[in-house]
Amino acid sequence: MLSLCQALFFALGGYAMGMYLAHHGGPEGIIDKDGWKLPACLFVVYPYDVGEAPGDAMVPWFWKPFFSLPLTLLLGVALPGVVAAVIGYFGFRSRVRGVYFAILTQAITVAGWLVFCMNNMKLCGTNGLTRFNTIAGFELSSHSVKFGLYLITLICLIGVFCLCRFLVSTRLGRVLVAVRDDETNLRFFGYKPYMFKMFVFALAAALGGLGGMLYTPQMGIVTPEYMTAKWSILFVIWVAVGGRGTLSGAVLGAIGVNLVYNFLTTRWPEAWPFVQGLLFVGVVLLFPKGIAGLLDLIRFKRLAKRTAEA
Amino acid sequence: MNTTELIAEYREFSPRINRIGARDFLLFVEDLSAVFDGFKAVDIGAWGVKRNELRVVIGPNGAGKTTLCDLVSGKTRPTTGKVYFEGDDITNELEANIALRGIGRKFQTPRVYDSLTTFENMELALPGSRKVRRFFGRTAGAGENENILQILERVRLKDDRHTEAKHLSHGQRQWLAISMLILSSPKLLLVDEPAAGLTDLETELTAELLLELKDEHTILVIEHDMDFVRQLNSKVTVLNEGRILAEGEMDELTANEEVIEAYLGR
Ligand SMILES: Nc1ncnc2c1ncn2[C@@H]1O[C@H](COP(=O)(O)OP(=O)(O)OP(=O)(O)O)[C@@H](O)[C@H]1O
Ligand SMILES: [Mg+2]
Numbered sequence: 001m002l003s004l005c006q007a008l009f010f011a012l013g014g015y016a017m018g019m020y021l022a023h024h025g026g027p028e029g030i031i032d033k034d035g036w037k038l039p040a041c042l043f044v045v046y047p048y049d050v051g052e053a054p055g056d057a058m059v060p061w062f063w064k065p066f067f068s069l070p071l072t073l074l075l076g077v078a079l080p081g082v083v084a085a086v087i088g089y090f091g092f093r094s095r096v097r098g099v100y101f102a103i104l105t106q107a108i109t110v111a112g113w114l115v116f117c118m119n120n121m122k123l124c125g126t127n128g129l130t131r132f133n134t135i136a137g138f139e140l141s142s143h144s145v146k147f148g149l150y151l152i153t154l155i156c157l158i159g160v161f162c163l164c165r166f167l168v169s170t171r172l173g174r175v176l177v178a179v180r181d182d183e184t185n186l187r188f189f190g191y192k193p194y195m196f197k198m199f200v201f202a203l204a205a206a207l208g209g210l211g212g213m214l215y216t217p218q219m220g221i222v223t224p225e226y227m228t229a230k231w232s233i234l235f236v237i238w239v240a241v242g243g244r245g246t247l248s249g250a251v252l253g254a255i256g257v258n259l260v261y262n263f264l265t266t267r268w269p270e271a272w273p274f275v276q277g278l279l280f281v282g283v284v285l286l287f288p289k290g291i292a293g294l295l296d297l298i299r300f301k302r303l304a305k306r307t308a309e310a
Numbered sequence: 311m312n313t314t315e316l317i318a319e320y321r322e323f324s325p326r327i328n329r330i331g332a333r334d335f336l337l338f339v340e341d342l343s344a345v346f347d348g349f350k351a352v353d354i355g356a357w358g359v360k361r362n363e364l365r366v367v368i369g370p371n372g373a374g375k376t377t378l379c380d381l382v383s384g385k386t387r388p389t390t391g392k393v394y395f396e397g398d399d400i401t402n403e404l405e406a407n408i409a410l411r412g413i414g415r416k417f418q419t420p421r422v423y424d425s426l427t428t429f430e431n432m433e434l435a436l437p438g439s440r441k442v443r444r445f446f447g448r449t450a451g452a453g454e455n456e457n458i459l460q461i462l463e464r465v466r467l468k469d470d471r472h473t474e475a476k477h478l479s480h481g482q483r484q485w486l487a488i489s490m491l492i493l494s495s496p497k498l499l500l501v502d503e504p505a506a507g508l509t510d511l512e513t514e515l516t517a518e519l520l521l522e523l524k525d526e527h528t529i530l531v532i533e534h535d536m537d538f539v540r541q542l543n544s545k546v547t548v549l550n551e552g553r554i555l556a557e558g559e560m561d562e563l564t565a566n567e568e569v570i571e572a573y574l575g576r
Contacts, residue, residue: 172445174430178423185421188383189494190409190440 001097001180001197005087005105007231008112009080009205011222013212015116016076018129018222019066021140025133032058039063040131041124060122069136076213077206084205085198092194092201109227116224128223135217146218153214157251160207164247167203176200237280243292252291316356335394336361336498336528337382342391343552344377351377353552354391359498364520364529366539369549370572375532376418378549379500383415384408395498410440414496418503418532420487424476428467428486431475432458435490461489464519480507488516492523499529505538517541548572 022039032038036059066072087108096104119125138145167173175196178186183193216222225231242253257279264272287294317340338358344351352374359365367375380386382393384405392401400408409415422431436454462468465485470478478486488504501520505513517538520529533539539546539560546563548555550572556563563569 170446171433174426175434175445177425178434181423181425182421184385185417185423186434187405188385188409188415189435189490190406191434192404192406 002099002102002236003105003201003204004102004229004232004236005084005109006204006208006235007229008109008227009084009208010212010215010231010235011112011116011224011226012080012083013076013209014216014222014226015123015129015212016066016072016079016209017213017216018132019063020069020072021132021135021217022124022129023063023067024135025131034058036064036067039124039129041127041129063122073213077209080209080212081202081206085202088198088201089194092197095194106229106232109229109232113224113227116227126224128221128225130221132217132220140217140220149214149218153218156210156214160210161247161251168247172196237276239290241279241283241290243290243294245289246292249290249292256291316358334360336363336396337530338394339382340392340394342381342393343389344374344381344386345389350552352381352388354378354554357547357554359528359530361528362525364524364531364542364544366542366544366546367530367532367549368534368539368546369555373549374552375549376502377552379415379502379530379532383413383500409496412497413500414491414494414498415500416487416491416502416504418506420480420483422475422478422483422486422490425474427472427474428462428478429458429471431486432462432490432493435494437493437495458493461493465489465515481509481512484508485512485516488519492519495527497528499523499527501529501531503532503534505533505535510537513538514541 019039022041023037025040038059065075087105091101091104115121116123117126123129132140134140135145135149138148140146168176175186175191178191179193179196186193212222212226238253238257239250240253241257242251243249257276260275260279261272264275283290289296335358338356339354340356341354342357343353367378369375377386381388382395384400384403384407388401392399394400395408395411395413398411400411403411423434426434433454436458459468459471462471465488467478467482467485467489470482475483475486484504484507488501491499491501504516504520508516513535520531520542523529531542533542543560545558546560547557548563548569555572556566556569558566
């Protein structure tokens, strides 16, 4: 099951956090009739003056929940989760599989991108949300806050990793493996595979949303660019390089590919797209199980050698 | 018995119009057909299996035996006709719901979950294992464990219980699939070619297992292997070109000219 929706879910989380940050950043003191401060990007023209909001400009209703941090954190995870559950319900119930599922999710991502690009959606169009100042009252530009965010990200990564580990170890995890191996047979034993697929799809989306929420304050911007095919495919490449079908593979791939990316873009930026392409094709052709599979193989060989010597 | 008589017998116990009563018949099909691109794979007027019966279906390749199973278990939707189980019309139900009603199935090519161990495969077949609260536990209950090991012992898979199913031989996979079906304990077992690819000794054990189940379950066995069919010593339905050609004890059938021509004589 190849999902190209992950970028959409990531961006949804990113936008949730972006809206929160926009509420608490941007030019000071532009207030609408109901007393809500207008986020900077909602001006059609950018008057940097302070005072009454121009004309009938109002803060749209869907911006309001994102004023509160707890609500933002909840929605940033729940929104992608619910969207994924709905996509999953219709997609999996009507048994969309394989390439068709990849195409379907890609199409939905493109649709999301178009919607977020529209100016009259009041989501700041292609420019996205930026001009963030503070998060929960802390200055985003300060080094200690940056380090704090980094630590939170690390804790989230460990937490999510443990959660996934736990899920895999339960009976649910085994049912999921069975869904992958032979979904049809499972049906004739009274299971409904679409429910299980819906569940993991929604969970992955929620975790993607969490990722987006962590990424936005550290980048200082969120734009519809986040939900383009480039990002979806990037996620897929990380997993492919790290090793499909393993949790540690996904983590290894994400860190590994980004290390190479950072190293190359500082020295030889033009080369990156080629290296990325080569990496992907090379891994798929040479070690389909990725870095994790390679490590397993090395460990196995060493073990075999040791037993042979003994 | 001809079609009208059969239908009359089936409908005799009808307490209500919409729920056709079936005291004797666990499974009943009426006017059932499956057409693929104008080709009639199954075309049956009326046919049924009674409670606690062990019924064998034989027929040449392409006779429609597997398709009949597909129609009953919901894998294929019939072009015309109805399928009744315990008097309820199950013709258009989802596979999973049909399974939950108590129709279990083993496929012709045994299907198991390759990346799971033998034991884990069995765990998924446990009755009652579909309840949500049970998904977050790690293992089966003690009684269930016992039950699984007992069955695995019978089919000589106990030593391989921690082997991933993809490393099992064909015969072992066949037995694992049968064991899973037995463990899930459905009311009606649809067993498609349980002896295919097994040695004579293994075939004998399979027949023994099915005969043991006979007292508490209704079983429909599809088979090619005539020795195996003789061991089961039950009523046999002969299917040919989607139609029911004859029905009766094996001895009667071996004397039937039509059957010999269509199948046995070849
Ligand atoms: N989904 C399908 N689409 C098209 N044709 C089908 C389909 N399923 C079955 N058939 C055709 O229906 C006929 C009956 O097939 P079926 O598998 O039921 O035979 P069978 O009696 O089980 O044979 P075998 O002994 O080889 O298992 C065959 O000619 C087959 O090609
Ligand atoms: Mg068949």
